[in-house]
Structure formats: C-alpha cells, structure tokens
Amino acid sequence: MSEYYKPLPKPSPTSRPFWEAARRHELTLQRCGACRAYIYYPRDRCPKCFSDKLAWERVSGRGKVYSFTVVRRASSRAFSDAPYVLAIVELAEGPRMTSNIMAAPEDVRVEMPVEVCFDDVTPDHTLVKFKPA
Amino acid sequence: MSLKGKAAAIGIGELKPVKEPGDLTALGLMAQVAAEAIADAGLEKKDIDGFLVGVPFSDPGMIYPASAAEVLGLNVRMLNQVDIGGASPAGMIWRAAAAIDAGMCSAVLCIVADLNKVGDQRPPVISVQREFEAPYGNIGANCGYAMIAHRHMHEYGTTARQMAKVAVDQRTSALKNPLATFNDKALTIDDVLNSRMIVDPLHLYEIVSPVSGGAAIIVASPEVAKRAKNPPIWLLGAGEYANHSTITYAPSITESPIKPAAAAAFKMAGLQPKDMDIACPYDCYTITVIVTLEDAGFCKKGEGGPFVMEHDLTYAGDFPCNTHGGQLSFGQPGLAGGMSHVTEAIRQLMGRGGERQVKGAALGYVNGNGGIMSEQSSLVLERRS
Ligand SMILES: [Zn+2]
Numbered sequence: 001m002s003e004y005y006k007p008l009p010k011p012s013p014t015s016r017p018f019w020e021a022a023r024r025h026e027l028t029l030q031r032c033g034a035c036r037a038y039i040y041y042p043r044d045r046c047p048k049c050f051s052d053k054l055a056w057e058r059v060s061g062r063g064k065v066y067s068f069t070v071v072r073r074a075s076s077r078a079f080s081d082a083p084y085v086l087a088i089v090e091l092a093e094g095p096r097m098t099s100n101i102m103a104a105p106e107d108v109r110v111e112m113p114v115e116v117c118f119d120d121v122t123p124d125h126t127l128v129k130f131k132p133a
Numbered sequence: 134m135s136l137k138g139k140a141a142a143i144g145i146g147e148l149k150p151v152k153e154p155g156d157l158t159a160l161g162l163m164a165q166v167a168a169e170a171i172a173d174a175g176l177e178k179k180d181i182d183g184f185l186v187g188v189p190f191s192d193p194g195m196i197y198p199a200s201a202a203e204v205l206g207l208n209v210r211m212l213n214q215v216d217i218g219g220a221s222p223a224g225m226i227w228r229a230a231a232a233i234d235a236g237m238c239s240a241v242l243c244i245v246a247d248l249n250k251v252g253d254q255r256p257p258v259i260s261v262q263r264e265f266e267a268p269y270g271n272i273g274a275n276c277g278y279a280m281i282a283h284r285h286m287h288e289y290g291t292t293a294r295q296m297a298k299v300a301v302d303q304r305t306s307a308l309k310n311p312l313a314t315f316n317d318k319a320l321t322i323d324d325v326l327n328s329r330m331i332v333d334p335l336h337l338y339e340i341v342s343p344v345s346g347g348a349a350i351i352v353a354s355p356e357v358a359k360r361a362k363n364p365p366i367w368l369l370g371a372g373e374y375a376n377h378s379t380i381t382y383a384p385s386i387t388e389s390p391i392k393p394a395a396a397a398a399f400k401m402a403g404l405q406p407k408d409m410d411i412a413c414p415y416d417c418y419t420i421t422v423i424v425t426l427e428d429a430g431f432c433k434k435g436e437g438g439p440f441v442m443e444h445d446l447t448y449a450g451d452f453p454c455n456t457h458g459g460q461l462s463f464g465q466p467g468l469a470g471g472m473s474h475v476t477e478a479i480r481q482l483m484g485r486g487g488e489r490q491v492k493g494a495a496l497g498y499v500n501g502n503g504g505i506m507s508e509q510s511s512l513v514l515e516r517r518s
Contacts, residue, residue, distance in 0.1 A: 007272075067284035067386060072333070075275060076272045084270055
C-alpha cells in the first residue's frame, strides 16, 4: 500500500469519541440531553440550545444525498486523483455531514439514499464515507 | 438608529488586475490605490483619519492595520481589519459610516489588495474545517458552490444554460471596461458550456480567476463630502448576516443569509429592489448571482434562472447587473474582487461609467459575499440629484 498523502483528521478532545467510534466502524453522534437534537460535528455545547448535557449515541448510518459535486479538478494537489464525489449527506437523524460517496460519479443523484461505510485510510485513521443504499 | 445618509463614498482607486504579480507586493499595491483614491476624492493624505483594511492572503499577519497604516504614513483616529471574506469591502463601507456617525473620524480609507501566488490551495485555517472538511476533499470554494448549484437545479429546475447566461452578459459589459482582465472576447452560452467541467455542474467560465490587484474607497462625513471633487454617493441602507461558515451546516444551501442582509439594507433605505437602477451582486460563480437576485428580492425564490434569461443583464439592458463584468470577467484580486462591485456601483452612480454608463443611474444595490455563501453584507447607495 502506498503512503496516504491526503489530509487526515486531527481529533480534538471534543471530537475524539467520534473518530474512535469510526475506527470501530460505528457512526456515533452527540445528542443534546436538553433539546434532544443530534449534533454534527462534535461540540462542547449544543449549538441549538447551548446546553452542555451532551451524550454520544450510535446512529443508523442511513441518510440521503442532500447535494453533491463531482470534483474533476481539485483545488489541492493532495486530491490530484480526482474525479471524486464530494457530498453533503443528510443523516436520518437530521444533521448534515460532509463526506464522499463511494460510487461511480454518473450513478450519484441528489436525494439518493445512502448508507455509511468506513474507509480505513491508515492504520490509525478511519474516515466516515457513504455508499448507495 | 440608522446610517441612512450619514456618510458618502467620495473617491475610488482601482488597479487593472494582472495575472503575474512579478515584483509587486500587497503593501505596494495598497499605496498605489490609496494615493489614487485620495486624489480622486480631492483630499490630501492628512485628511484621512480612519482606516479599514483587509488582510491579504499573500501577506497574512495579525495586528495588521497599524502596520499597514504605518507603511502608508497615516495617522488615524479609528483603525481595524475587516475579516468577513468577500463581504469585507461592502462591510467596510457601513463600518466606516458607523464610525463617522459616532463622531470617531471623518474620512475613512477602505482598502484591499492582494497577490495571486500561483500554487497549491492553502489548507483550511480553521481547525474544524481541517478536521471535518479537508479529509474528504472539501477544500477551496469550488466544491461548496457546485453543491449549491446542484441542489438549486434539483429544487427549482435551474438549468446550466441559465447559469451560463450570467457569465455571458457580464462579459458583454466587460468588453467596455478597460480595467477588466477578460475584456477582449465576447462569450456565448455554448462557449461557457463547452469550457472544461471543473466541479459538476460548474464549468471553467463560471468560476472566478485569481489575479493580483487592489482597490480603495474613501468614505466621508457630510462635511468632508461637501468639499469633495466628485458627487458624493450616499449610503442609504446597509444590512449584514451570517448563519454558517461551511455550507454543509447552513440551514439551507439554496436560500442564503443574503435574504436578511438585503432586507435590512432595503428597510433602512426605505426602498425596494424594484427601485434600483443597477445591481452589483458578488459573483464568485454564476450560481451566486442567481441566488443573490432571488434572496435580495429582485425575483421570487427559485425564479433566478428564468429571470436572468428574461432580462438583459448588460450595461445596455433592462436589468444592468455587474456592469464592470463582475469578478467573472474583472478577475478576483483577493478581497479586491469583492471591492470591484462597490467601486463599480460608485462609478456608475457618479456618472463615470464611460462607454458602459447606465443612463440616469441614481440608485444601486451592492452585495458582498464571503466564503461559501457565509458572510453577507448588502448596501443601498444613492446619488442625489
Ligand atoms: Zn440542545
């Protein structure tokens, strides 16, 4: 396997549980104990009601493509292996996530149902991606 | 409290952008446009007592305003950096007016300049974007606007031809703008659609080109404006709004924070979109113009595509829009790209549009847009007869 040269997430104390779950191939979100909102990306307080009563919950991993683009020419040399499909995935639980759709560009549509998959890009890093459901 | 009629733009300086920066420096460009704007206003450097500056990407630093003011040899009563992306220049205008109205100063130099250093896109500077965007390749602005365009097409049936029309009409105006980077060749819709696909559904000619350049505007109190060389262009209304940074986390990706920003600006002015003689909406991409015309209220939500097809957006048309060519034809010299919309509105309202002058233009709408439809700053400007 060649060396992975794309940017990698550097977890913060706030986000570490998210990335640790991803390494176990589980999608988890924070949920607010006060207003019950699911939260992405991880926060120290709920961005809706500002409560600090946040707990991690494993979620369904189901969602749909809210929008997407096929990046044919990337702004960054790290992604010179373009084309790739960049998408905003709307999770069944509500929050939207930036991710990649692991499918041929011509097969991706707005509103298409997708499900989570996990890409172990290095021994220490797993990215949360999606594939057609 | 209102800023209506409390200050006016009285002078502008703007460079023709260059593709290769050579030995230019951002501070050197600032000195050029500052001198030009101060002379254009009919003032002297000692009259400038306020300073708002955008930090160049090519010369970043903290505690920037005093350093830049020192290089320019300014002594000022108010100074600050405005850091709201492409909305910074429009945002400077009302901030200058607010400082003037508060009695802090009387003549504010608003200035931006930058160099395009050809090379790799800078990684995101914000930690959450490095962590949750960059690993998936959401780097730079192209991707976000492409996703806005796709969703807009899905929700409203907006077409590629409608988006392309924006670039075509703006180019027609650019042919009459000696300062525009791309002013030598007209475009057709097919030219745009046949240009290389960069990020579906956006083609090369729908995307701004980074260049090097700078621009400056003098905003002055009514007393200073009285002795200005040019007819003062009064600030009648201003509004600002932001509700996200990364587009993924925006409440809607097709309805932008321009809606509340523009509504506030028109309310302060006591005017409506239909009263405007010219519009200068920020145009980093073709879709940005369509969304802005909808959210500012020039047409209904979702009807921006048909609107740009039904109207002639050129300087000679029934809806003069970005008569300098927009950034799409002017080029994007960093933050000075966003100042080009403000300088063009001022130029047209002063009656200095040359071959592309819109006859009788007295009222203009400007929108500045930062990041991926993030920071929005709207202005209503007026030349009083
Ligand atoms: Zn909450």
